[in-house]
Structure formats: C-alpha cells, structure tokens
Amino acid sequence: MVFDFTASSSFELTATAGVPIWIVEGDDGSGWTKVSDGKKSGLVPSSYIQAKTPNSAKAPTIEGKRGTLPALRVRWYRPLKPGRGGASAGPLCV
Secondary structure: OOOOEOOOOOOEOOEOOOOOOEEEEOOOOOOEEEEEOOOOEEEEEHHHOOOOOOOOOOOOEEEEOOEEEEOOOEEEEOOOOOOOOOOOOEEEEO
C-alpha cells in the first residue's frame, strides 16, 4: 500500500501504507482491487497499490529452532509398510 485506507463498508479492507498485502483479484475497470492482508480480504482503491514483482517481494517466514524458515513448504513422504500405520503418500504442508 502506498497510502493508508480506511474501509467504509463491509466489502472494503482497512490497510496501512507500507504493510504488505496480496492481490486476490485485479482491477476490473471499476478502480477497485480485491486484496488480502493474510487474515481478511476486501477491496481497496487500485490507485493506493504499488505492485511489486514476485522476485522483489519477500516471502513470508517463521522463526524456529532451526532458524528462519519459509512459512509454507510442501514435502512428499512415502507411506510406511502396510499394517504399520502412518501417513499415506501425498503433499504435506509444514
């Protein structure tokens, strides 16, 4: 966000300048863009947004015992031997 925006209806999202937001749906010509702050989504004026390229946007991270990690990783696991229980093969979000 380039400027602060205070929502005036339930369809809009209050956003603060300098705080990253993610574009959910681009401007359809109405002058409004649907964005998300990670918790809620809503509309903000398109002229209040300065889009960054994917390479310049910093991916969300979390602090853990092993240091700073990506907030979302997908790993594949093999199933355990039949009859031993455990996870089945497929994606797991960590």
